[in-house]
Amino acid sequence: DQQVKQNSPSLSVQEGRISILNCDYTNSMFDYFLWYKKYPAEGPTFLISISSIKDKNEDGRFTVFLNKSAKHLSLHIVPSQPGDSAVYFCAASGDTSGTYKYIFGTGTRLKVLA
Amino acid sequence: NAGVMQNPRHLVRRRGQEARLRCSPMKGHSHVYWYRQLPEEGLKFMVYLQKENIIDESGMPKERFSAEFPKEGPSILRIQQVVRGDSAAYFCASLMGVNTEAFFGQGTRLTVV
Numbered sequence A: 001d002q003q004v005k006q007n008s009p010s011l012s013v014q015e016g017r018i019s020i021l022n023c024d025y026t027n028s029m030f031d032y033f034l035w036y037k038k039y040p041a042e043g044p045t046f047l048i049s050i051s052s053i054k055d056k057n058e059d060g061r062f063t064v065f066l067n068k069s070a071k072h073l074s075l076h077i078v079p080s081q082p083g084d085s086a087v088y089f090c091a092a093s094g095d096t097s098g099t100y101k102y103i104f105g106t107g108t109r110l111k112v113l114a
Numbered sequence B: 001n002a003g004v005m006q007n008p009r010h011l012v013r014r015r016g017q018e019a020r021l022r023c024s025p026m027k028g029h030s031h032v033y034w035y036r037q038l039p040e041e042g043l044k045f046m047v048y049l050q051k052e053n054i055i056d057e058s059g060m061p062k063e064r065f066s067a068e069f070p071k072e073g074p075s076i077l078r079i080q081q082v083v084r085g086d087s088a089a090y091f092c093a094s095l096m097g098v099n100t101e102a103f104f105g106q107g108t109r110l111t112v113v
Helices: none
Strands: A012-013 A019-025 A030-038 A045-051 A056-059 A062-067 A072-077 A086-096 A101-104 A108-113 B005-007 B012-013 B019-026 B031-035 B045-049 B051-054 B065-068 B074-080 B088-095 B108-112
Touching: A012 A019, A019 A030, A019 A086, A030 A062, A030 A101, A045 A056, A045 A062, A045 A072, A072 A086, A101 B031, A101 B045, A101 B051, B005 B088, B012 B019, B019 B088, B019 B108, B031 B074, B045 B065, B045 B074, B074 B088, B074 B108
Parallel strands: A012 A108, B012 B108
Antiparallel strands: A019 A072, A030 A045, A030 A086, A056 A062, A062 A072, A086 A101, A086 A108, B005 B019, B019 B074, B031 B045, B031 B088, B045 B051, B065 B074, B088 B108
C-alpha cells in the first residue's frame, strides 16, 4: 500500500531550465508535506515543507505547490544547477492511524545537464 | 543534518550475529524515526519513538528487530541473528515535534556476510 507515490523514477533537465518533480498521495489525513534531497552515501537533506493550510511555499530557487483536491504536490527548482543532481524524495505526515508517521515516496533521480 | 549523529557509519556482521545501530538526535529533539533503505528503493518507515516510549512500530519486522530510546543516551536499533536480507542503509531522523522538519543522520550501512 504505497500511500505516497513518485511516478517518475528519473528526470533530466538542462542547466538553467526549470525542474518539476511530482508527488501524489492517497491518504486525506496527511496535512504536512516535505521534500528531501539525497546524495549517494549520505542522509537525506531537508529542502522545503508545506502545511495543508497553504497551497504554495517558496524558498529561494525551490517552490512547493500543493493541490489538496488532487492530492498532488510538486517541487519546482528554477533555475536548475548541476549541483541539484540528486535523488529527491517527497514525504507526507498526518494523524494516520493515531500516530504521525512520515511516509516517503520512492524518489525521483534528477540529473541536471551542463 | 550534521546534528543527528549515527554510528557506526559502516557495519559488517556475519549471519547470526547481532547488529546495534545508534542514533543521537539533535539537541532538543525528543522524537526519533528509523528508516531502512534497500538498494535502489525508497525510505521505508520502521519505528517511531519518543523518549522512553515506542509510539509506532508498525514498520518493523515482528521478530529479531527491536528499538529503544532511553531517557539518557542514544536511540538504539537492534537486529538479532542477522540474515543477508537485512543488508541495507538504516537512517534515523529526529524532530522537535509532530509536523515539523525531520533531520536525518548520515546513516549506517549494514552488510551481512
